[in-house]
Amino acid sequence: xxxxxxxxxxxxxxxxxxxxxxxxxxxxxxxxxxxxxxxxxxxxxxxxxxxxxxxxxxxxxxxxxxxxxxxxxxxxxxxxxxxxxxxxxxxxxxxxxxxxxxxxxxxxxxxxxxxxxxxxxxxxxxxxxxxxxxxxxxxxxxxxxxxxxxxxxxxxxxxxxxxxxxxxxxxxxxxxxxxxxxxxxxxxxxxxxxxxxxxxxxxxxxxxxxxxxxxxxxxxxxxxxxxxxxxxxxxxxxxxxxxxxxxxxxxxxxxxxxxxxxxxxxxxxxxxxxxxxxxxxxxxxxxxxxxxxxxxxxxxxxxxxxxxxxxxxxxxxxxxxxxxxxxxxxxxxxxxxxxxxxxxxxxxxxxxxxxxxx
Numbered sequence: 001x002x003x004x005x006x007x008x009x010x011x012x013x014x015x016x017x018x019x020x021x022x023x024x025x026x027x028x029x030x031x032x033x034x035x036x037x038x039x040x041x042x043x044x045x046x047x048x049x050x051x052x053x054x055x056x057x058x059x060x061x062x063x064x065x066x067x068x069x070x071x072x073x074x075x076x077x078x079x080x081x082x083x084x085x086x087x088x089x090x091x092x093x094x095x096x097x098x099x100x101x102x103x104x105x106x107x108x109x110x111x112x113x114x115x116x117x118x119x120x121x122x123x124x125x126x127x128x129x130x131x132x133x134x135x136x137x138x139x140x141x142x143x144x145x146x147x148x149x150x151x152x153x154x155x156x157x158x159x160x161x162x163x164x165x166x167x168x169x170x171x172x173x174x175x176x177x178x179x180x181x182x183x184x185x186x187x188x189x190x191x192x193x194x195x196x197x198x199x200x201x202x203x204x205x206x207x208x209x210x211x212x213x214x215x216x217x218x219x220x221x222x223x224x225x226x227x228x229x230x231x232x233x234x235x236x237x238x239x240x241x242x243x244x245x246x247x248x249x250x251x252x253x254x255x256x257x258x259x260x261x262x263x264x265x266x267x268x269x270x271x272x273x274x275x276x277x278x279x280x281x282x283x284x285x286x287x288x289x290x291x292x293x294x295x296x297x298x299x300x301x302x303x304x305x306x307x308x309x310x311x312x313x314x315x316x317x318x319x320x321x322x323x324x325x326x327x328x329x330x331x332x333x334x335x336x337x338x339x340x341x342x343x344x345x346x347x348x349x350x351x352x353x354x355x356x357x358x
């Protein structure tokens with residue numbers, strides 16, 4: 001049995017759930033998702049669940065189906081330990097990426113999260129450009145991003161690396177930690193309290209599952225050693241899962257991500273690169289291409305070393321990627337609209353023909 005308040009239930013959710021309660025449905029939170037099957041936390045305990053056919057049919061895409069962290073309305077069968085998910089409640093926050101190799105499909109990684117821990121280890125995994133990409137999506141999600149630098153026990157120049165990260169973080173808290181020695185864990189724990197949810201995101205081997213086990217005080221999740229040859233880790237978490245901690249609060253563990261493509265993250269990009277966008281507003285011409293135009297503040301900052309060339313290259317790369325995605329989404333929407341009107345027209349013609357036959 002789970003108390004809804006411990007799972008993050010709020011007065012706002014109570015109001016949103018009223019029509020479902022009137023229909024005899026029960027609230028639950030998605031704890032595990034894998035291959036169309038779900039495990040839910042509810043007042044009736046853990047329930048195995050599938051999605052109702054109507055909900056699946058009405059979903060425009062996979063992003064409209066339940067994801068880990070979602071609050072859902074279910075028809076429960078407690079005697080079987082099972083349920084059918086009939087509806088997904090509005091998401092307060094949502095961390096999404098573009099599906100790898102997909103033209104324009106959204107993959108929801110975590111929902112209803114208060115804080116996003118962006119984990120990267122202080123060994124060879126540390127990559128500032130990848131971290132900028134994570135930050136853009138984290139800001140777009142609506143949750144508070146926090147950078148957690150793991151494995152301080154494996155490196156000597158911790159302070160130097162923290163400064164490197166802070167130069168691209170711009171106001172985002174940066175916490176170096178070691179799950180082995182306990183260094184920095186008190187600050188990490190300060191983000192966890194009853195009803196609050198923290199999502200852990202990062203590549204393989206950065207210590208997400210190890211951190212969950214440390215916070216839980218027991219080995220709930222499998223972990224694997226990193227490879228000594230290249231410092232990279234092996235996948236241990238194979239699906240997203242929500243873990244309720246004994247001291248209160250929830251952590252959402254995710255599989256390591258080899259690829260993280262942007263998904264509708266213009267605002268998040270602006271937040272991540274606020275320094276760059278501030279420079280752009282100071283250019284003489286509003287349509288400045290920032291190459292050879294006279295009075296280009298960006299080029300002056302690059303020449304004078306006030307703007308790091310790699311950071312500028314990262315910003316322009318992500319801008320191009322986002323613009324490419326938006327063009328693809330526009331084409332898809334136009335195509336779907338044409339199909340919808342064609343279907344409506346065909347149905348109308350069929351009705352008129354049926355009337356004439358009568």
